[in-house]
Amino acid sequence: MTQQVNRVVLAYSGGLDTSVILKWLKETYNCEVVTFTADLGQGEELEPARKKAELMGVKPEHIFIDDLREEFTRDYVFPMMRANALYEGTYLLGTSIARPLIAKRQIEIARQVGADAVSHGATGKGNDQVRFELGYYALQPDIKVIAPWREWDLTSRTKLIEYAEKHQIPVPKDKRGESPFSTDANLLHTSSEGKVLEDPWQEVPDYVYSRTVNPEDAPDAPEYITIDFEKGDGVALNGVGMSPATLLAALNDLGRKHGIGRLDLVENRFVGMKSRGMYETPGGTIYHAAHRGIEQITLDRGAAHLKDELAIRYAELIYNGFWFSPEREMLQSAIDYSQEKVAGTVRLKLYKGGVHVVGRKSPNTLYSEKVVTFEDDAGAYDQRDAAGFIKLNALRLRLLGRRDGR
Numbered sequence: 570m571t572q573q574v575n576r577v578v579l580a581y582s583g584g585l586d587t588s589v590i591l592k593w594l595k596e597t598y599n600c601e602v603v604t605f606t607a608d609l610g611q612g613e614e615l616e617p618a619r620k621k622a623e624l625m626g627v628k629p630e631h632i633f634i635d636d637l638r639e640e641f642t643r644d645y646v647f648p649m650m651r652a653n654a655l656y657e658g659t660y661l662l663g664t665s666i667a668r669p670l671i672a673k674r675q676i677e678i679a680r681q682v683g684a685d686a687v688s689h690g691a692t693g694k695g696n697d698q699v700r701f702e703l704g705y706y707a708l709q710p711d712i713k714v715i716a717p718w719r720e721w722d723l724t725s726r727t728k729l730i731e732y733a734e735k736h737q738i739p740v741p742k743d744k745r746g747e748s749p750f751s752t753d754a755n756l757l758h759t760s761s762e763g764k765v766l767e768d769p770w771q772e773v774p775d776y777v778y779s780r781t782v783n784p785e786d787a788p789d790a791p792e793y794i795t796i797d798f799e800k801g802d803g804v805a806l807n808g809v810g811m812s813p814a815t816l817l818a819a820l821n822d823l824g825r826k827h828g829i830g831r832l833d834l835v836e837n838r839f840v841g842m843k844s845r846g847m848y849e850t851p852g853g854t855i856y857h858a859a860h861r862g863i864e865q866i867t868l869d870r871g872a873a874h875l876k877d878e879l880a881i882r883y884a885e886l887i888y889n890g891f892w893f894s895p896e897r898e899m900l901q902s903a904i905d906y907s908q909e910k911v912a913g914t915v916r917l918k919l920y921k922g923g924v925h926v927v928g929r930k931s932p933n934t935l936y937s938e939k940v941v942t943f944e945d946d947a948g949a950y951d952q953r954d955a956a957g958f959i960k961l962n963a964l965r966l967r968l969l970g971r972r973d974g975r
Contacts, residue, residue: 574598574713577686578679580671580701581606583618585740587690589729590717591625592736594688598715603631603682607671610638610756610814625738633678637670638756642813645670645892646757646853650860651801651911652904653876654884660834661850661857662887663758668697669892672704679712686713693719696839700890707893750777756817758830758850769835769845780821780849784828784922791920793927794823796859798915801908803856817852824851827919839889855917855924862915862926866934872907879903 577594581587581604594602604622606615615634622632645666656662675687687705691697698716705712723729733740749765759780766773775783796816797805803816811819824830830851838844864873879900886897913931917924939949969975 572598572713574600574686574715576601576603576682576684577688577713577715578603578605578675578682578684579688580675580690581618581622582690583615583621585729585733585738588621588625588738589723589732590688590690591622591627592738593717593721593723593732594715595626597720598686600686601631602627603633603678603684605633605635605671605675605678607674608634608636608638609641609667609670610818611754613754621739631682635674637674638814639812641667641670642756642817646817647802647813648901648905649883649887650853650856651908652883652900653857653861653864653880654887655857655880656884656888657834657836659832660836660848660884660888661758661832661853662884663755663848663850663853664697664753664760665700665888665890666757666892667755668700668890669704672701673708676705676708676712679709686715688715688717691716691718694840694842696888696890699839700892703890704893752779754779756814756821757853758848760846760848762844762846766845766847773833773847777847778831778849781825781831781851782828784831787826787828787921789921791918792823792827793916793918794855795914795916796820796856797913798860798863799912801860801905801911803859817856820852820855822852823919824855824924827924828922829919829924830854831922855919858924858926859915859917860911862917862929863911863913863931865926866929866936867911867913867931868907869935876904876907 577598577600579587579591579594579602581591583606591602591604594600604618604627606618608615619632619634623629649662649666654662656665678684679687689698689701691701693716698719702714702716705714723732730740750761751763753760761777765771766777795807796803797808802813804810806816806819830849830853832848832850834848835843835845868876883897883900883904886892886894886900891897910933912933913929915926916928918927937949939947
């Protein structure tokens with residue numbers, strides 16, 4: 570028996586899947602649907618989502634379209650970037666980091682309009698269902714969650730289209746043919762999965778890429794830029810102060826121009842399977858390199874190495890949907906503490922798909938040219954001290970060697 574639901578907040582894009590879900594929720598649960606569409610910088614016009622929701626009978630006061638670009642970058646992307654988080658060593662977590670913010674806003678709207686349920690369009694095979702629902706339950710433990718892909722029998726695109734036509738839901742022309750791949754986009758990245766990408770032996774076709782030019786077609790001359798940091802966060806590009814979202818958008822333009830940020834990855838999903846995806850993170854790739862560059866001269870070795878160890882765990886928490894967990898918040902506190910002196914300027918060279926740190930300076934630098942020089946250091950470092958240091962570190966190795974006859 571279907572549990573009684575009076576009002577549900579649906580994460581709504583206006584596309585085929587969520588439009589079918591909107592109608593299905595009304596039919597299946599006999600409930601009122603509130604739609605929420607987040608502007609996370611995906612580069613799409615969002616007003617059509619409003620018109621489509623109205624066309625499907627959603628009250629105007631129950632259609633929420635929120636510009637979350639600054640909050641997304643400031644409160645989610647930048648804290649993650651302070652950690653230098655990379656899932657499985659390469660993925661900058663562009664989809665993963667967007668889900669907790671969407672979940673948070675859905676719960677806020679649910680409280681505002683008195684809804685007793687929330688719903689999303691993630692499938693039962695992917696990670697997003699986990700990320701959304703862990704967020705919901707962390708913020709509203711008793712909320713009812715409706716995941717249509719785990720309940721209905723619309724198991725193919727053909728069945729979705731048949732359902733849409735039966736209920737007079739407009740079907741875009743590009744949805745009638747079999748989609749060659751699916752995409753997700755926000756200000757940080759674009760991801761593509763499925764169909765033409767499912768064979769990991771086959772190279773990603775060039776038409777899949779939407780955020781970057783082919784590196785082979787990028788400018789033949791390199792471009793040099795600077796990024797200024799304060800307390801681990803980027804605050805200026807080429808000396809011009811910018812808000813977090815504005816800075817990331819400007820870096821995206823530079824990354825697009827120079828073909829930076831493409832990643833072909835076979836990853837381990839939290840739900841247990843391996844999947845092959847293509848990610849484009851142009852601005853994020855530049856920003857990540859710059860942040861590591863400023864840390865090179867402002868973080869102590871012990872802190873830097875410990876932070877690299879924590880980053881692996883931090884990345885897994887984000888990927889698996891545990892943004893609102895106490896362990897992520899504990900790690901964030903440690904990471905943010907490490908960033909107090911991470912300030913200064915990094916100079917980068919952008920060229921044909923590559924981003925290279927070529928200069929860094931900071932008022933908080935730990936780099937001493939006087940100590941490290943090959944020229945006369947005027948007594949800043951006594952090289953004879955190294956002998957005792959080496960002998961002490963070699964002691965256990967020498968004892969082992971004597972015992973084992975080496």
